[in-house]
Amino acid sequence: MEAVAAVGEAFFSEMFEALLTKFNASDLINFAQQKKIYAELKKWKNILQNINAVVADAEEKQVMDRSAKIWLKELQDLAYQVKDILEEFDYEALRRKSTVKHSKVKMHCLRGLKWSGMFNVKMVSKIKGITTRLQQIASEKNSLRLGDNVGGKAHKARDHQRLPTTSVVSEIKVFGRGNEKEAILKSLLVEKTSEDDIHVPVISITGIAGIGKTTLAQLVYNDGKVKEFFDLRAWIHVSEDFGVTEITKAILQAVNPSISCTTDLNLFQLKLKEELSGKKLLLVLDDVRLQNYNQWSLLICPFEVGNSGCKIIVTTQDQNISQITGPLVHDTPLKELADDDCLSILACHALKSKNFKRHPLLKEIGQEIVKKCKGLPSAVKELASLLGAKQVYKEWEAVSRSKIWDLLEEKGGTVAALRWSYHHLSSHLKPCFAYCSLIPKGYEFNSDELVLLWIAEDFVQPKGHKQPEDLGHEYFSDLLSRSFFQKSNNNNSLFVMHDLIIDLAQSVAGDSCFNMEHELHIDEMARHVSFIPHRYDVSQRFEIFNERKHIRSFIALPTPCQRGGYCYLSSKVLYKLLPKLKCLRVLSLSGYFIGELSSSIGDLKLLRCLNLSRTAIRLLPRSVGNLHHLQMLILNQCKELTALPVEICGLSKLHHLDIRDTPKLQELPSGLGNLTSLRVLPKFIIGKAGGLALRELKDLSLQ
Template sequence: MEAVPSSIAGAMLSSLFDYIFERLFASSEFLNFARLNKWKNLLPKIRAILDDAEDKQTVSRAVKLWLSDLKDIAYDAEDIIDEIATNALRRRILGETQMTGIGSKVCRFFPNCFTGLNLSSVKFSARMGSKIEDITVRFEGMVEIMNALNFFVRSGEGRLERVRYGLRSTSSLVDESRVYGLGMDKDEIFQRLMYVEIGEIGVVCVVGMGGMGKTTLAQLVYNDEKVENLFELRVWVCVSEDFDVVRVTKILLQSVTKEGCRHSQGDLNSLQLQLRDVLSGKKFLIVLDDVWNENYERWDVLLRPLLAGAAGSKVLVTTRSEGVAFIMSKCGGYHLQALSDDDCLSIFASHALGASNFDGHPTLKGVGEEIVKKCKGLPLAAKILGGLLRGKVNDDEWKNMLRRKIWDLLEERGGIIPALKLSYHHLPSHLKRCFAYCAILPKGYEFDKNELVLLWMAEGLIGQAPEEKQVWDKGLAYFHDLLSRCFFQRSNSNKTLFVMHDLINDLAQSVAGEICFHFEDNSGDKLPASIKKLRHLSFTRCQYDIFRRFEVFDRAKSLRTFIALPIDTSSSTASCYLSKDVLQELVAELRYLRVLCLNGYRINKLPNSIGHLEHLSEDATAYW
């Protein structure tokens, strides 16, 4: 059965459409192809309904398949745009080299590029015209199907993600008997709450990826007896994605006064005046749970009535974004770390067996320990997996769970997967494609940020700028933005390297669908359903790599990335061997290849045919 992309693949497709449309208007070389004008009419029509299609694919297989085919066409369209841009660059270089008298040297380097310029230009235009026409027909076919599927255009600036996931709601109540591993974190937060900041409201931010236990930690602190004695007033507000200052102010006022209906009306000014009067001179603790807002002005407005509180008043914030922490707190955030396997095991057991240990079911402990390792320290994952086994004490049922992918298991129950998907949906368009590209990295792979930025640059994911340093700086900014949003985390073994949590890696694979694939020796039965749709391929080097290992990818003619991992910039460590047939019969035929990384292999000479791969980027050649 053909694999169908997940319900979040459409979000990446939206960003791809935006990128294609931007390219069409960005350069004059596309004006020579009149057929592209049809794209300028077709693409906005399709782009306008992608939000609705993304929602409907959760209940309609027809919509899922439509989106899958559409993504394939969009990538083919991008390939054509790249060919046109590359040809324009080639002609520009030729014009410059002929003027400087070094054209013959350039022609020898690119043997097929510069002979018979006028004739080759005519042939190129004819070939591109045929390809553009083919893509246009395919786009028109997608529009016909689109009309039959009865999509509608979403109004307003983007959609509110709560339409799909529901506005998250939390309360201050917590079952402390099922909480493990947060004792030291709780003590640290309490110490920060005790610190009195003169003349301002102290803000403490807890930062961590979805499912890490931020809300649970805030609940523990909120209900601690010492905290109750420390503050005259305590208020809990679940903010979620909708940082509406009026809504949050109403909740604060209703919670403090215990008079819900009376304060349900009124404009922001009257609400804030009332809240200021109620809080005046009182020492309070306000918990703002699950904050996404990175708009300083909104935070500044919300803060104004809180300044009337007594010295020592505090606001405790939980968020997935370090950017939120920097906006709301001058001290930055407190980063919540993953739990130990032992603590996760206790959480898992409490939900699966109703006990904190396996004393009553010793035969299940070994399997339970292996299941918990999949959680990688994420308490919500341990809780959900434990809940799936609630009341089940048969060894076979536990072993069956162990054999399944953790992403599939968690997606069945909900909870953490929607939380992670929501983090992805909150990314700006340019970061969505960069993150999806990370699906080529295997689980647990430790990477250098400079390596990843170079790959993004080579793939054209950063965009263009007059100077290469500007592109590089933009790429670093992209990386740090994803890092601040907890998509990456520092490696525990080497603080100069980074890694993705396993579930974040699963998220990247879910987003990328069939376009990205990491190839292991033992993954022969897990190949993409459609090799032809594959665009980015990475693989773990073996001591001796022969052509047979890669033979199946001979059908992946649209590959843009061919990377051997781990990437190691030290050529002195090269100790593996790659069959020359892989280069001559596979790599040399990948005419859309942008990144070729074969570091770690003992390669003395590249075949001349590699020189025909005109899309290879300078940013990628650093790895050869």
């Protein structure tokens, strides 16, 4: 049930914000001038604004209230339909503009305008039906007793249940991290070498929740050489609401417990400065989430004046902590713990032994269990607590075959820590992260490609003069800095997600996102689907999509070993199934042996991203020019591509045309200069007379 609560938080708030913004679009207002339709759209906006005020409360109540859960599911489904209709109107406005702009015959132009009027009439009954459903959902919120602006209370309550850490550690139960500890000690146990250096030395320990940051800090804090080197030591667990005054007070009481209580920060800092004069202090700030440089500067002020012996160890999930603290003396990004060390932890906590000598039959299955934890020691400990009273092979085998996320959710610790990290993301990052549940476990991905998917799904909202790609990369960097993504060990230009982070993403995405490698059944509420291509993909694999026509993302994710050759897709999927998915925003067929597309591709009028990279496509159908919402056309490594249809020059929203590594493409169509939104064009080809002329690019703002 907890997972469902997060679904609302991941998608609803951003979806409603995007929806309400669409109602203010001038093109939509101008196009829907027919009084009857515009009046209905105004009703929608008013109803949605009223519903939006209570969504946060519904998200919290659905954890315990099944009626609230059903209400939110119906609301989510209806919100998608509202967005589809608004974008259909937007499409017609774009189509009409394109028709007027490019029509050479006046009568042709008039026919286009007349058809648009017929479109409005055709949509009236559908619009009224949605109005009725919206009114019904709005009335149901009263019976659920939903309140305004109360969201977040339950989250805060959960946050306060997080146990504080202490400096005490049972070293006999700690395995691994010896190299990391020695590297920190090497940086820590040195005297200050220059009086000109006024910077307080900071050492960071970073990594995802449960990786062992606190344990490593405890090992360093309790090391004998550290105790000898420093006159004073202080361990402070920093919660999110822990302000400068509270932290300073805690430090002061740690170095001198006899200090009398006060609430005056000035007195705290004066007394702390006095206590530290001429002394060397080791300060550990555990689980830091400071986002404000001024707060940090104020906190460390007593350590900078008249004291050269203070050093600080910070544990945090934020890999960009140096942007707050200043340059780091030493940075320790923790990797997954080795399987052998994890096996020792399992034996220690499950069998109360350092090894499996007394239980040799359990060792092999124990190795399988720790592999599922992917080097996360906290996860190993929690599974060990499940196995502690079970020393029978069959019971251990049952654990090894279970989903680790389900097992850990029962215990609460690691899962709670991961959820806590998610809940404290900014609202605009939550749908982006939830969408990452489409990424298979162990899959290496490109950040640029992921950002384009976020943009196509409307998760990246315009902000000032920033381009969507730039803003999307800021989102990615933010999630990377919080350890939701990691650099691949195999390729420094690619990224991966820890298995438990993917489990978290699947948990918060709920029924909305499905990866066909993880789940066999695709829920009727699913909107986004991904899959790894098979060598030969027959139509039966995708039959379920005949009943899932509201899918918005259909994404093939070829693996590195598949990128050297083609996979093969049934023509039934290309010519019969895909044209039925009228709600598609993202269509990726990367890596398939596809020589041509059906002209019916032009009927997918809500499509924003078409990825045909690494396919055998030779020519695109002229109907691609009907995709007026298309923002990204990805054709890189299409070795057989020979030409682009001139019709793409009418796609006013196209901003990303990737034609890298297309050796047979000899020219670009004349009129490409009309694409004023175009930002990415890796190469341009000056072809024969009638093709693209260099002067056409002068008005484009290419990156």
